[in-house]
Amino acid sequence: xxxxxxxxxPSPPASPGLLDVRGLTVDFGAGAGQFAAxxxxxxxxxxxxxxxxxxESGSGKSVTSLAIMGLLDRxxxxxxxxxRFRDRTGQARDLAALDGRAMAALRGGEIAMIxxxxxxxxxxxxxxxxxxxxAVRLHQGLDGAAAWARAVExxxxxxxxxxxxxxxxxxxxxxxxxRQRVLIAMALACRPALLIAxxxxxxxxxxxxxxxxxxxxxxxxxxxxxxxxxxxxxxxVAEVADRVAVMYGGRIVETAPVAGxxxxxxxxxxxxxxxxxxxxxxxxxxxxxxxxxVDPRRPPPGCAFEPRCALAAPPCRAAPPPLAAISxxxxxxxxxxxxx
Numbered sequence: 633x634x635x636x637x638x639x640x641x642p643s644p645p646a647s648p649g650l651l652d653v654r655g656l657t658v659d660f661g662a663g664a665g666q667f668a669a670x671x672x673x674x675x676x677x678x679x680x681x682x683x684x685x686x687x688e689s690g691s692g693k694s695v696t697s698l699a700i701m702g703l704l705d706r707x708x709x710x711x712x713x714x715x716r717f718r719d720r721t722g723q724a725r726d727l728a729a730l731d732g733r734a735m736a737a738l739r740g741g742e743i744a745m746i747x748x749x750x751x752x753x754x755x756x757x758x759x760x761x762x763x764x765x766x767a768v769r770l771h772q773g774l775d776g777a778a779a780w781a782r783a784v785e786x787x788x789x790x791x792x793x794x795x796x797x798x799x800x801x802x803x804x805x806x807x808x809x810x811r812q813r814v815l816i817a818m819a820l821a822c823r824p825a826l827l828i829a830x831x832x833x834x835x836x837x838x839x840x841x842x843x844x845x846x847x848x849x850x851x852x853x854x855x856x857x858x859x860x861x862x863x864x865x866x867x868x869v870a871e872v873a874d875r876v877a878v879m880y881g882g883r884i885v886e887t888a889p890v891a892g893x894x895x896x897x898x899x900x901x902x903x904x905x906x907x908x909x910x911x912x913x914x915x916x917x918x919x920x921x922x923x924x925x926v927d928p929r930r931p932p933p934g935c936a937f938e939p940r941c942a943l944a945a946p947p948c949r950a951a952p953p954p955l956a957a958i959s960x961x962x963x964x965x966x967x968x969x970x971x972x
Contacts (some may be wrong), residue, residue, distance in 0.1 A: 649724070650858040651677040651700070651826055655713035656728075658692075658699050666710075667929040669695045671882040673713075675860075679825065682852065682859040684873035684890070686866060686905070690925045692882040693862045694748075697828045700860070701745055702727060702735040717743065720825060741771035744819035748831040750811035754803040760787065760814045761799025764821050771822045786817035790847060809840035816847065823855055830862045845871050866905055870894060875961070878902045881926040881936030884955065888962040898964040898972050900941045935966070943968045 658670040670692045677683045685693050698704050699711050715727040719742050727735065739745075747753040755763055764783035768774050774782060780799070787795035790813040803811055812832060819827060829848065833841040849872060852859055861872055869876055869890060876893045878886040878901065886899040897903045904921040923940040932938055934949040941948070947967055955965045966972075 649718050650679045650681075651675065651718075651860070652716040652724075653696075653700065653713070654716070656696065656699060656715065657710075657712040658695050658704065659710040659712075660708060665929075668882055668931075669709075669928050670699065673879075673882075673884055675877060675884070677826065677858040677860060679858050680852075680856050681874050682861055682872055684861045684863060684869040684876045685879060686863060686869055686876055687879035688864055688925045690928075691879045692928075693864075693879055694830055696879070697745065697830050697860065697862055700727065701739060701743065701828065702730065702732075703739075703745075717826065740767050740824075741822045742824055743826045743828070744822070744824040745828040746812075746815050746819050746830065746832045748834060750808065750815050751803065753815055754811060756803055759800050759802055760806065764799075764814070764818045767818055768821050782821060783817070786821045787814070789820075789851070790814075790817045791843070792817075809836055809844070812836060812840075812844060813847070816844070816851075820851055820855065824857060826858045826860070827852070828860045828862070831864070832861075833868065834863075834865075841868075848872065866894075866909060878905070881931060882928055883936065883952070883965060885937065885965040886963065887955075892959070892962050896972070898958050898962065898969040899937075899966045900943050900968075900972065901937050902964075903972055904940075943971055 653673060653675040656670055656673040657668060659666050659668050661667055673696055675683065685696065687693050700715055704711060711728055713728065716724050717727050718724045719738070761780060761783040764786055765779035768779040768782045769776070784795050784799050787799055792798050792810055792813050798806070798810070806814065816832070832848070833844050836844065845868065863869060873890045876888055876890050877884050878899065880901050886893070886897065886902045893902065894906070897906055907919040908921065910918060921940055926932070926936045932949065934951055935941070935953055938944045938948045945968065953965050953967050955963045956969060957963050958969060
């Protein structure tokens, strides 16, 4: 996998300060039943940079993305911390403090999201082109004909054949790969500064997955977007990311440049994820991380990974470890990182 990371062309120099998340918390429930799904997450993304957010299902990745987008139901979720986003005018605003109207003005225009499942994310009673045109009319003020022309242009940009005809197709008439491209076209139609891609290739076959990844990389470079790429697949990370944040139990447990993470991970969970990848020429069973992902309703008192960790020691059970700086841009939330 190191060769994949090394083979990816480096991104152009990134501009600072697009997204800065500090101390993000998301709590669900109330009273004695309240629990933290996200617990003190810090993330930064620069313009033109791709940050991969990696972890098992249940680690808090999607909840983090929904909190950034302002899509959590505030009657069920309590969001804390700062989510500072620098818009096209250069103004930095805390998304967590915006009301619904102000957030809606940014969402879809300056910040866009590609969701995991295109069939449930697309409106079944609107054509593909109509759904893209609706976003363009709302955020760019184009009239009906101009918005439709923009929708066709975007379908062509995401390499859907016969884009003009496909714009009039219903979601159920399109293949899974085409539906995913429609979601990408919709997300990019207003040329957002920040794109959040939540498992955008999970349900696709390998050849379509590779085409989608290459498409996202090309459009990122052309538009100069910052990208938060959420996945559980470290093989995909090697193809798309500049930096990686590994998430477990609602916390960031390791951050590093992608090459450094693949060459020498410094958290046992990251090491376990890498060891579980299939390798060319290897025989026998794949390695697995023992146990199950931590239940956020009943977290252990110390390190969330301690019940599954071969390096666990008594201090690991006392309190959650801090994020320790290891080298430039590389940090890990582990007391025994030097042993890896």
